[in-house]
Amino acid sequence: MAYSEARRAAYQADLAGIREAGLFKEERIIHTAQSADVEVEFPAGESARPVINMCANNYLGLSSHPEVVKAAHAGLDARGYGLSSVRFICGTQDIHRELEHRISAFLETEDTILFGSCLDANAGVFEAVLTEQDIMIADRLVHASIVDGMRLSKAQQETYKHMDLEHLEEKLQESQDKRIRLIVTDGVFSMDGDIAELDKICDLADKYDALVFVDDSHATGFMGKRGKGTHEHCGVLGRIDILTTTLGKALGGASGGCVSGRREIVELCRQKARPYLFSNTVPPVITAAANRVIQILSETTERRDKLEENTLYWRRRLKEIGLDIREGSHPIVPVMLYNAKLAQEVARDMFAEGIFVVGFFFPVVAKGQARIRTQISAGHERHHLDKGLAAFEKVGKKHGILGMGKKEIVEKFGL
Numbered sequence: 001m002a003y004s005e006a007r008r009a010a011y012q013a014d015l016a017g018i019r020e021a022g023l024f025k026e027e028r029i030i031h032t033a034q035s036a037d038v039e040v041e042f043p044a045g046e047s048a049r050p051v052i053n054m055c056a057n058n059y060l061g062l063s064s065h066p067e068v069v070k071a072a073h074a075g076l077d078a079r080g081y082g083l084s085s086v087r088f089i090c091g092t093q094d095i096h097r098e099l100e101h102r103i104s105a106f107l108e109t110e111d112t113i114l115f116g117s118c119l120d121a122n123a124g125v126f127e128a129v130l131t132e133q134d135i136m137i138a139d140r141l142v143h144a145s146i147v148d149g150m151r152l153s154k155a156q157q158e159t160y161k162h163m164d165l166e167h168l169e170e171k172l173q174e175s176q177d178k179r180i181r182l183i184v185t186d187g188v189f190s191m192d193g194d195i196a197e198l199d200k201i202c203d204l205a206d207k208y209d210a211l212v213f214v215d216d217s218h219a220t221g222f223m224g225k226r227g228k229g230t231h232e233h234c235g236v237l238g239r240i241d242i243l244t245t246t247l248g249k250a251l252g253g254a255s256g257g258c259v260s261g262r263r264e265i266v267e268l269c270r271q272k273a274r275p276y277l278f279s280n281t282v283p284p285v286i287t288a289a290a291n292r293v294i295q296i297l298s299e300t301t302e303r304r305d306k307l308e309e310n311t312l313y314w315r316r317r318l319k320e321i322g323l324d325i326r327e328g329s330h331p332i333v334p335v336m337l338y339n340a341k342l343a344q345e346v347a348r349d350m351f352a353e354g355i356f357v358v359g360f361f362f363p364v365v366a367k368g369q370a371r372i373r374t375q376i377s378a379g380h381e382r383h384h385l386d387k388g389l390a391a392f393e394k395v396g397k398k399h400g401i402l403g404m405g406k407k408e409i410v411e412k413f414g415l
């Protein structure tokens with residue numbers, strides 16, 4: 001069938017529907033390197049202007065760190081631009097194996113396999129290691145890429161209520177006839193900054209002879225005293241069977257991901273995981289820079305310590321100003337506004353004040369849970385945070401929401 005005028009009109013109607021529902025995503029164009037200070041063009045066509053970035057996953061400020069950029073240049077010179085191959089044909093260099101060894105040592109796991117992204121890691125691992133005799137029992141709020149990866153596996157799928165370990169235990173009791181029971185969770189949940197109780201989850205796994213899968217994309221590099229991740233934070237190093245994570249957030253923010261964990265599971269992924277077998281190698285330039293990142297993080301906790309300090313300050317001051325934030329300790333700090341329109345207006349006003357933040361609302365978060373998700377970085381200096389706080393105070397005052405909790409905001413603005 002040709003791409004007829006009727007077909008074009010039908011797609012245009014789909015797009016118009018997305019716009020009418022207020023769900024059309026407009027991208028903001030950055031004219032600089034990713035950093036605390038960026039220049040952003042928004043709306044499209046306006047000239048770019050300087051703003052402070054408070055919505056990146058650049059937790060450790062490594063996205064354009066001179067040491068990382070230098071290592072990337074050196075990698076490009078030494079190992080070229082591309083490999084033009086998947087790993088198992090002719091796409092594995094010494095630096096790829098080096099990175100897998102470094103990540104295993106850093107995460108304190110037995111072995112690691114790189115993927116083009118964490119989405120690819122999640123797309124490949126469940127199908128590679130589970131069969132129809134097995135069951136996956138997942139937290140209801142796991143990342144979309146985990147949901148997709150589970151769909152590709154023949155194992156049975158079950159879910160438990162978000163962070164409800166009694167519910168998880170019921171599901172474990174109901175599935176004792178299965179060969180493998182795999183508990184599936186994010187280490188840190190990206191919308192709320194909730195931290196999974198991995199200690200209790202590992203205890204349940206021991207009690208019911210289950211395995212544990214954790215996606216630690218929002219934790220690797222800074223959670224725990226040495227920044228190893230949620231498993232360190234919860235005191236369960238060595239007890240996570242399958243850990244996936246990304247190089248695209250705290251670890252320099254380029255791209256790439258991995259499955260790390262039990263030796264045999266990693267080897268099975270090398271033999272069977274389709275995104276590994278049928279998609280290109282992580283480029284040498286990224287691999288070389290990631291080696292440097294892991295080396296830096298293994299040598300010093302300076303950056304994760306600064307991130308922790310920045311986060312404590314940001315959370316404390318936002319509360320003092322009178323904003324309603326979700327309690328916690330993670331550098332994801334959601335400023336709760338509940339009403340979707342209010343969240344969009346506050347984000348727009350913040351941008352006018354020189355602070356780059358984004359409103360999140362349904363379907364990205366549940367209905368009536370609209371918010372601005374601020375994200376703190378070790379790349380923020382005190383003056384960045386203070387400027388962000390002053391802007392929130394000014395914009396909060398304008399909308400009359402300072403000192404208000406959920407009840408008052410919902411009464412005033414509706415849901």
Ligand SMILES: *Cc1c(COP(=O)(O)O)cnc(C)c1O
Nearest residue numbers: 117118119143215217246248257
């Ligand atoms: C960001 C994220 C991913 C995707 O990582 P990519 O490497 O960008 O594909 C997967 N899982 C979780 C929990 C994430 O937050």
